[in-house]
Amino acid sequence: MRIAVVGAGFAGLGAAKVLRQSGFEVTVFEKAPDVGGVWSSTRRYPGLRTQNNKGTYHLSDLPMPAHYPQWPSGEQVQQYLESYVDRFGLGSALRLSTEVVTAELVDDETAWLIASRPTGGRDPATWERYDHLVVANGIFSEPFIPPFAGRADFVAAGGRVLACGEFHDLEAARGKDVLVVGYGKSSCDVAVPLSDVAAQTRVVARQLLWKMPKKLGGAVNYKYLLLTRMGEALFRYISVKGFERFLHGPGNGLRRGMLDSVGSVATRQLKLRELGLVPDGTFEDIARSTVSLATDGFFERVADGRISVHRDRQISELLVDGGRPAARLDDGTVLPADLVICGTGFRQHVPFFDAALHARLEDAAGNLMLHRQILPVDVPRLTFAGYNSSFFSPLGAEMAAVWTAAYLRGGIPLPSRERMRVQLRTRLAWMAARTNGQHARGTSIIPFSMHNIDDVLDDLGLNLGPLARARQWLLPVDPRSYRGVTPRMIRRTAATAARESARESV
Secondary structure, three states, X not given: OEEEEEOOOHHHHHHHHHHHHOOOEEEXXXXXXXXXXXXXXXOOOOOOEOOOOOOOOOEOOEOOOOOOOOOOEHHHHHHHHHHHHHHOOOHHHEEOOEEEEEEEEOOXXXXXXXXXXXXXXXXXXXXXXXXXXXXXXXXXXXXXXOOOOOHHHXXXXXXXXXXXXXXXXXXXXXXXXXXXXXXXHHHHHHHHHHHHXXXXXXXXXXXXXXXXXXXXXXXXXXXXXXXXXXXHHOOOOOOOXXXXXXXXXXXXXXXXXXXXXXXXXXXXXXXXXXXXXXXXOOHHHHHOOOOEEOOOOHHHHHHXXXXXXXXXXXXXXXXXXXXXXXXXXXOOOEEEOOEEEEXXXXXXXXXXXOHHHHHHHEOOOOOEOEEOOOEEOOOOOEEEOOOOEOOOHHHHXXXXXXXXXXXXXXXXXXXXXXXXXXXXXHHHHHHHHHHOOOOHHHOEOOOOHHHHHHHHHHHHOOOOOHHHHHHHHHOOOOHHHHOOHHHHHHHXXXXXXXXXXXXXXO
C-alpha cells in the first residue's frame, strides 16, 4: 500500500515512522524547505519557545537532547526533528519544498490522485496515485488575520500587517511603533523581543487569558500541576470514571479550591492585580480553549512601560493619521502603528481539498467529523494526524498514527457509521459548551490529552497497564512510557495485516 502524508511536523514525521515500520510505502510532502511544521525556519518568530518542558514534549522513542534547556527554543525543536529523521531513516521518504496542490479521490474512491509541484513554482503539477492519504498539515498551518477595514490605505502609507509566523526579522521593527494583536502564547512571546528594539510595543487584547507561571511560587514546576493525570482530572471530561467521580462529585469543593489557589498564586506572582491584567472569570477558564504559559519577561516589561496592554479592546480600523499609518481601537483611541503583528489564531482548513470534499468532512456548523480525531466518517482511504491539539501534541499525534496503522492493517473493529455520527455530535456539543465555541472546529482537545490517548489505545487494546497510568497521576507524563506501543501493535495485527494485504492484491 502506497501512502501519502502531507506535512512534516511532529504529526507527519511520527506518522511516517510508524507507517513505515508497519510495512507501508510512505511519501511525505512538505512545502517548507525543512522539516518542523510550526518550528520550521520559515515560520519561527523571535521569542518562540515550547510551552511544555523538554521531558514531556517529544516523540516516544527519541527524547530531547540532555543538553537542551527545560523549555527549548524553536530552533532547537526543529533540530530535534531533523535528528528524528536521521535516527529513523526518513530522509528518503521526504519531498521538501514540494506543495500538494490538489488531492482528489478517483471515481470509484479506491485511491487518491495527488498533484504536487515545487513550492512557489508555476510549472504544471505532477500527478501520482496513492492508496491512502494522511493529512498532517496541522491545525496551526494557516494563520488567520482579521479583515481590518482601511488596510489598503494603511499599507499604501507604509504600514505592514503580518501574522506572527510571518515575522522573522527584528531589525524590521527597530525604532517603529508596533501593535501586537492577541494575548495568546505567540502574541506575548513575540512582544518581549520586540520591546527590545521597537519605539513602542503595544498589545491589543480582545480578551485576557489566564497565564500559568513556569514555576509556581518560583519553586514548583507547572509540569507537576498540569502535565499529570491529576491535573487533567481537575477539569470535567465528557464522562468521568474512577477518582474523577469523586473530584467532580463529593470532592468538587476540594477540586475548585485547588484551582482557585493556583489562580491566586499566579495572580500574586505575576502581579496581575497591580498591572490591571487580572482576566475575567476564574482560573478554571485557563483550559477553555487554550492554555498559555507566562512568557519570560512579559509582565516585567509591562510593569516598566516597555510593553503596554490595551485590554478588552479590538482594532476597529486601520487608517492614516497625519500621513502616518495608525490604528483606531473600538474605544476611539488612535495609536501609531508602523507594524501590526497578529497572533489571532488559525483556520482549520485543508487547502488541497475542494469544497465538495470539505462538505463531506464537516457537519452543518463546519466542524470536522473525525472519529477519534482521526477517521472521517464519510470519506474513505483518508485519516488525519495531529488534529488533536493538546498538552501532549507530539505523543497524541504519534498514537493517532499507531491507530491509523492498525486500522490499515485490519486491526480495529469500528462502530457503524451512524454510531460514529452520534458519538461525534455528542462530543462536539459538549466541546462547544465547555469552550464557548472556541474548540477550533473540534480539533482542540485541551486539557484532555491523556483521555484522548486512552481512547485511542483502548480501541487497540494497547494502553499502558494500571501501575504505569497510576504513576502518571502524580508525575508528569513521560512519552518514553509509550515507546513499546508501535511494535506491540505490529505484532498484534500481523495476522490481520496479512489477510488485508492478500485482499488488496486480488
